Amino acid sequence: MNLQDTGSQCACGCQSGFDFTELDLFIEKVKDMQGNLIVILQQAQNIYGYLPREVIAYISKRTGNTQAKIYGVATFYTQFRLQPIGKNLIMLCQGTACHVSGSQEIEAAICDELHIADGDTTEDGLFTLNNVACLGCCSLAPVMMIQNASWEETYGNLTKEKVLDILNQIREKEAKEA
Numbered sequence: 001m002n003l004q005d006t007g008s009q010c011a012c013g014c015q016s017g018f019d020f021t022e023l024d025l026f027i028e029k030v031k032d033m034q035g036n037l038i039v040i041l042q043q044a045q046n047i048y049g050y051l052p053r054e055v056i057a058y059i060s061k062r063t064g065n066t067q068a069k070i071y072g073v074a075t076f077y078t079q080f081r082l083q084p085i086g087k088n089l090i091m092l093c094q095g096t097a098c099h100v101s102g103s104q105e106i107e108a109a110i111c112d113e114l115h116i117a118d119g120d121t122t123e124d125g126l127f128t129l130n131n132v133a134c135l136g137c138c139s140l141a142p143v144m145m146i147q148n149a150s151w152e153e154t155y156g157n158l159t160k161e162k163v164l165d166i167l168n169q170i171r172e173k174e175a176k177e178a
Contacts, residue, residue: 040063
């Protein structure tokens with residue numbers, strides 16, 4: 001995530017708090033590609049960490065797609081985020097194997113420990129919880145994946161105790177790096 005906030009005027013003439021230079025270069029590179037909207041949204045999310053309103057408006061002006069169409073695509077695909085996320089994105093599998101193996105109890109433990117619900121971010125910005133349909137690790141059920149800008153880890157055969165230990169280890173690591 002590389003949130004770029006410069007508070008300057010963008011290339012299309014609107015006043016924005018975002019630097020669109022990198023996004024502009026990418027749009028120029030893929031402008032003639034059929035069905036380029038999804039890859040543009042993916043790149044925008046890679047640059048800014050999520051898809052803020054200003055970025056969607058800018059993409060609309062640069063591509064000719066209406067903002068409604070862009071929001072439609074961004075809300076249809078679960079990979080896109082319209083709100084900023086925490087430094088550590090917890091993706092908790094709620095697929096059949098995980099559900100049968102106790103993912104609801106794991107979710108409750110995470111929510112109780114972090115004082116958040118599915119889709120929320122902790123007040124300190126350290127964690128965001130997202131329930132997902134499947135992580136494709138059914139033999140490890142229940143399972144979660146945690147993504148950070150510098151690493152990604154999958155944790156399986158979860159118990160409440162194991163989840164709390166993982167969260168505390170991440171907190172300790174973050175405190176040492178701060």
